[in-house]
Amino acid sequence: xxxxxxxxxxxxxxxxxxxxxxxxxxxxxxxxxxxxxxxxxxxxxxxxxxxxxxxxxxxxxxxxxxxxxxxxxxxxxxxxxxxxxxxxxxxxxxxxxxxxxxxxxxxxxxxxxxxxxxxxxxxxxxxxxxxxxxxxxxxxxxxxxxxxxxxxxxxxxxxxxxxxxxxxxxxxxxxxxxxxxxxxxxxxxxxxxxxxxxxxxx
Amino acid sequence: xxxxxxxxxxxxxxxxxxxxxxxxxxxxxxxxxxxxxxxxxxxxxxxxxxxxxxxxxxxxxxxxxxxxxxxxxxxxxxxxxxxxxxxxxxxxxxxxxxxxxxxxxxxxxxxxxxxxxxxxxxxxxxxxxxxxxxxxxxxxxxxxxxxxxxxxxxxxxxxxxxxxxxxxxxxxxxxxxxxxxxxxxxxxxxxxxxxxxxxxxx
Numbered sequence: 001x002x003x004x005x006x007x008x009x010x011x012x013x014x015x016x017x018x019x020x021x022x023x024x025x026x027x028x029x030x031x032x033x034x035x036x037x038x039x040x041x042x043x044x045x046x047x048x049x050x051x052x053x054x055x056x057x058x059x060x061x062x063x064x065x066x067x068x069x070x071x072x073x074x075x076x077x078x079x080x081x082x083x084x085x086x087x088x089x090x091x092x093x094x095x096x097x098x099x100x101x102x103x104x105x106x107x108x109x110x111x112x113x114x115x116x117x118x119x120x121x122x123x124x125x126x127x128x129x130x131x132x133x134x135x136x137x138x139x140x141x142x143x144x145x146x147x148x149x150x151x152x153x154x155x156x157x158x159x160x161x162x163x164x165x166x167x168x169x170x171x172x173x174x175x176x177x178x179x180x181x182x183x184x185x186x187x188x189x190x191x192x193x194x195x196x197x198x199x200x201x202x
Numbered sequence: 203x204x205x206x207x208x209x210x211x212x213x214x215x216x217x218x219x220x221x222x223x224x225x226x227x228x229x230x231x232x233x234x235x236x237x238x239x240x241x242x243x244x245x246x247x248x249x250x251x252x253x254x255x256x257x258x259x260x261x262x263x264x265x266x267x268x269x270x271x272x273x274x275x276x277x278x279x280x281x282x283x284x285x286x287x288x289x290x291x292x293x294x295x296x297x298x299x300x301x302x303x304x305x306x307x308x309x310x311x312x313x314x315x316x317x318x319x320x321x322x323x324x325x326x327x328x329x330x331x332x333x334x335x336x337x338x339x340x341x342x343x344x345x346x347x348x349x350x351x352x353x354x355x356x357x358x359x360x361x362x363x364x365x366x367x368x369x370x371x372x373x374x375x376x377x378x379x380x381x382x383x384x385x386x387x388x389x390x391x392x393x394x395x396x397x398x399x400x401x402x403x404x
Contacts, residue, residue: 048259057250058374062385069384072404073394172260182271183264188390192275202274 004033005193006178008166010041011088011126013174014067014078015187017116021076022190023177024109030197036112038092041085041174043163048172052085070187077121086127089159090150091115094132096158097149098141110139206235207395208380210368212243213290213328215376216269216280217389219318223278224392225379226311232399234381238314240294243287243376245365250374254287272389279323288329291361292352293317296334298360299351300343312341 005027009016027034045051054060064080071078098104098111114135118124124131129150137143149155170183177184177193182201184193196202207229211218229236247253256262266282273280300306300313316337320326326333331352339345351357372385379386379395384403386395398404 044260048261050258050261056252056374058246058369058372059250059252062372062374062387065385066387069404073397167260170260170264172258172264183267185264185268186390188388188394191393192390195275202271 002032003180004035006035006037008037008039008171008174008176008178010039010174011091011115011119012085013041014063014080014120015070016174017120018067018070018074018076018078019175019177019187019190020112020116022074023175026190026194026197029194032197034109036095036108037162037166037171038088038095038112038159039163039166039171039174040087040089040092040159042087044167044172047167050173054084077117079121079123081119081123081125083125083127086119086125088127090129090132091126091135093150093155093159094136094146096162097146097152097155100155100158104141107139107141111136111141114139204234205382206237208237208239210239210241210373210376210378210380212241212376213293213317213321214287215243216265216282216322217272218376219322220269220272220276220278220280221377221379221389221392222314222318224276225377228392228396228399231396234399236311238297238310239364239368239373240290240297240314240361241365241368241373241376242289242291242294242361244289246369246374249369252374256286279319281323281325283321283325283327285327285329288321288327290329292331292334293328293337295352295357295361296338296348298364299348299354299357302357302360306343309341309343313338313343316341 007023009020024034053063067080068078094111095108098108115126115132118131118135119126126132133143133147136146173185175187177189179193179196182196207225209225211222226236255265269282270280296313297310300310317328317334320333320337321328328334335345335349338348375387377389379391381395381398384398
């Protein structure tokens with residue numbers, strides 16, 4: 001295995017969800033692992049001066065249309081959720097807790113996919129801790145351990161520090177795929193990521 | 203020939219330039235014509251509340267890196283111009299004048315490519331009327347006729363009305379490719395445009 005692919009996403013980002021369903025197949029094709037990095041766009045937008053995509057006149061309508069169209073292209077189940085966008089701090093902290101626990105780590109990918117599915121397929125409001133705990137339980141994690149961990153300052157700090165590091169590394173949106181130091185922003189860049197890996201860059 | 207492909211762009215948009223070098227080949231592959239629609243992002247950003255891409259922290263640095271990387275992928279000549287971004291009202295009005303003139307119309311594509319090349323390859327400041335006139339002359343247009351037309355209220359109005367119509371039609375960025383009523387935003391969507399045309403939508 002060569003260097004893994006770093007995949008940055010916000011659980012509230014439709015393009016993050018869509019890309020999450022395809023990134024592992026692309027990585028596998030090139031003998032790479034995927035490292036999941038949940039981020040909070042709210043914290044990032046404070047630095048970049050942006051607002052949620054769907055709040056912009058014209059661009060917002062296009063985005064909502066495009067989310068569904070991009071999903072249909074790859075037959076990815078997708079239902080525009082309500083409420084949207086939402087805060088995803090609980091789900092993101094849960095990832096930090098999983099990363100910090102050797103025994104839980106093999107379930108991280110399942111938890112990421114399960115959380116995205118809960119929101120974008122099953123219409124669950126994953127801003128709510130109970131919904132996050134339900135996903136965790138479904139992938140074999142201990143509900144009570146996670147519940148305790150979500151209130152733990154170490155886990156809160158871990159997410160904050162991870163996001164600060166991401167911003168320092170030039171992460172400004174969701175999804176951003178980092179391959180050998182090159183950032184690729186957007187679900188619509190996955191084909192380019194695939195070509196980059198095939199050609200070894202250009 | 204079925205319905206043409208509408209290609210909206212600002213001459214100051216690097217992704218507009220990059221896409222302009224590839225859109226005709228994609229259109230031809232699917233027996234389509236390309237209709238060129240210059241717009242002014244300054245007017246559009248007033249509606250959408252955006253600013254030029256390169257002025258955003260983090261996103262701006264990424265964009266400058268990505269312009270060159272996207273150009274390299276397709277071996278497209280590209281040099282990040284200075285000054286950047288620029289006002290492209292003269293070049294856009296020139297397109298309106300060409301569109302209004304039956305005899306000039308066959309040169310529209312040449313003029314669009316020539317203007318983009320002047321800015322992104324030869325480093326000419328195409329915000330200046332003289333540079334626009336030089337491109338026009340090089341593609342066989344009458345320099346003096348165009349010079350007169352650029353001050354003509356009818357031509358000024360034609361561009362203003364065209365941009366208002368574009369905004370009404372949901373055009374909010376550059377480039378936007380419209381195929382059978384579907385908008386595709388970005389140079390990085392040309393592959394998707396190609397797939398859309400191949401599959402007849404999805």
